[in-house]
Amino acid sequence: MKKVFKLFYTDLFFTNRLFTGLGSCVVLFLFAFFFPWLGIIPQLAFFTLLLLVIADVVMLYQVSKGIFAKRHAPERLSNSDDNELGIYLENWYPFNINVGIIDEIPFQFQKRDIWFKTTLKPQQRKLINYILRPTRRGEYEFGAIRVYVMSALGLIRRRYNFSQGETLAVYPSFLQMRKYELMAISNNLSEIGIKKIRRLGHSLEFEQVKNYVPGDDYRTINWKATARQGNLMTNSYTDEKSQHVYCVIDKSRAMKMPFEGLTLLDYAINASLVLSNIALLKEDKAGLITVAEKIGAVVAADRRPTQINKILEVLYKEKTRYLETNMELLYATIRNVIKQRSLVVFFTNYESLSALERQLPFLKRIAKFHLLLVVFFENTELKKVSEQPAADVEGIYIQTIAKKFEYDKKLIVKELAKYNIQSILTTPQNLTINTINRYLELKARQKI
Known part of the structure; x- marks a missing residue:
């Protein structure tokens, strides 16, 4: 009671x-x-x-x-x-x-x-x-x-x-991944900012020899097969498949910087998940490596139906480390794990030219064996400061420093280009779209 x-x-x-x-x-x-x-x-x-x-x-x-x-x-x-x-x-x-x-x-x-x-x-x-x-x-x-x-x-x-x-x-953002997946299946990626890129030349992957039909390119006629069959025969080509695409995610303290509630690491993780899924839809093989002062996770490139879930589970557990990236260890891991020429998308962040110079020798070594794409971020807060009118001497000093750091980012892009290293300088909110655009561009130009 x-x-x-x-x-x-x-x-x-x-x-x-x-x-x-x-x-x-x-x-x-x-x-x-x-x-x-x-x-x-x-x-x-x-x-x-x-x-x-x-x-x-x-x-x-x-x-x-x-x-x-x-x-x-x-x-x-x-x-x-x-x-x-x-x-x-x-x-x-x-x-x-x-x-x-x-x-x-x-x-x-x-x-x-x-x-x-x-x-x-x-x-x-x-x-x-x-x-x-x-x-x-x-x-x-x-x-x-x-x-x-x-x-x-x-x-x-x-x-x-x-x-x-x-x-x-x-x-990690699997809803965003599904949205891009549906867009890719229905060929509507242009609606969310993905550019349509014209393919240059012929694909290098041979599919079959078939009978000539009006409209086929005369340059694809197989004269030997034509002589054997007595009819015009042409070579049929298809998009190259089974190319390896590795997302390498930097988990060091440089990726802890916040933007609109998320860290740069989370933006990189979300973009890696979407890029891996798009690569699998294009019948390429997707892989993953995470690194800080030591190697985190390594997922060998594959295109099995379970691969995207495997990558998702690995990305779910990743956390920011608070030490510098061990680039020597990363280079050794890439050489041991990736046995053929691949697209290596390295998500990291550089705030100054000196930060790049410490890692540049190892980036050049990786670029000798693979197509390296370095993705790093614009500092949107510094950009806002540099665009604001200065009210006093202190404001002029702060604005000058902000513009100096902003200019360093552009110098980093030029420095990477000198060594034939691809790069993307992007704001965090545009990271996924810009990364997919570059992947599709490199694939269309047969650079992988």
Whole structure:
């Protein structure tokens, strides 16, 4: 009995309407002291309010379970994307109710205003959807769902607690990967900024010898086969396949820099996932290497159907390290792991020309054996500072330093080009599009 009573008063909450009614009663009692003609009106008002409160309690507590609530969430969340979740409600009361819902979302979101209001008719079911955008990979713990029910009287609220604690993993942006995948399958990549690049010359991969049909290129006629068959025969070519594409991700402290809630490492991880998936759709082989002061993960290039899931699982666990990149170890790993000429996309960040010069000898060695594409980031905050008008001498000094660092980035591109090393200097938000564009360009020009 004591436990039941405790549950009763811990789940009972007074509303503003009740406090307004009590305040009105207090005012009537005060006025009755100065105006005797009010008589028993204050007492009648108070007892009427008391009866209404009792009636409201009876209405809300006449059934043990008047409402049902359940959280609808995906098996995993996609980092940096809008993930849709829902709260399913069922009203088991025989009358209309007003409902307020609190969903205890993970602390990582730093939101304390997840409060939903709705109304439900008897036996009505409803699904309330809302959006969460995580900015870090890892495990997110959801708590209980708190539902506050109020009748038409609106004097008290009854709270229902639905213990639905669950842990959801936030993976690299697989929603973005699927979007690009659908665009690639339907040949609509141009809608999201992917350029159409004209293929130069013939593909180098021979497919078959077939009968000549009007419209075939005369240069592809196979004269030996024509002599044997007595009919015109032509060589048929197809796009080159099974080329190796490796994404190499720098996990050192240079990639910890934040931008719009995400670190540069997370941007590189998301872009690597999309690029690997596009490469697999183009029937190339995708691989992955992560590196900091030591080698992290190594996924050999392959094009099996399970390859993208394997890469996704590896990327999910990667974290920023706080030491310098061991380029000598990276070079040795690439030489041991990658046995044929491949496209190596190196995601890193250089803030100064001296930072590049420390790594340049090893980049030149890698470029001797593979087509190396170095992807690094523009410092958008410095760019904003350099574009702002200076108000004083200190402002001129800060603007000059910002422009110096911005100019260093352009010098890095030129320095890499001197040694036939491809490069992309991009803002974080355009990283994925620019990387895919360059991959398709290199493939069309048969540089891999």
